[in-house]
Amino acid sequence: MAKGRLEHANLTVSDPDRSAELLKKLLxxxxxxxxxxxxxxxxxxxxxxxDYIALYTDRQPHERFSKGAPLNHLGLLVDDIDLAERTVIEAGLEPFSHGDYEPGRRFYFFDWDGIEFEVVSYE
Structure with missing residues (x-):
């Protein structure tokens, strides 16, 4: 049987530098x-x-998709979920839907472009 992994995701964002800084600090x-x-x-x-995330912009206005179309969220695994949440808050974003169930603790947030992320920790 073949085996694979996710190599990258490509996201259109309004400010790739801002998004890159958040992902570097968060992960x-x-x-x-x-x-x-x-x-x-x-x-x-x-x-x-x-593996990586490609952050793309052409600096042109784009139609927004409603949540879940075409992407529900991206899941990010961290080793310190409390630090991750502080990082999200410091970026001016709002964590929500906190949960603690198998396989670990989690919360969600929307970035500046309406992209939803799930942050999970198995520890």
Whole structure:
């Protein structure tokens, strides 16, 4: 049987630098690459050696999708959920829907572009 893993996700955001800084602080990630992208845009890759999130903008207005269409949320695994929540709050974002059930503690937040993230800790 074949085996695989998620290598990257590509998200359209209004300010890739701001989004990259949040992900670096929240997850301890690094900037892997940045450069020009289609439609005169810019992309920043933040993550680790084998996986990352590409943050793309073309600085053009885009129609917003309603929540859940086409993406419900991205799940992020952290080792210190309390520190992660403080990081989200310090960025001016609002955590919600806190839960503590198998396989771990979690909360959710929307970023500045309405993208929903679930932050989970198994510890």
């Amino acid at each position: 301890g990630w690094r900037e892997r690459w940045r450069g020009p992208a289609m439609n005169g845009g810019e992309t920043i890759h933040v993550g680790e050696d084998l």
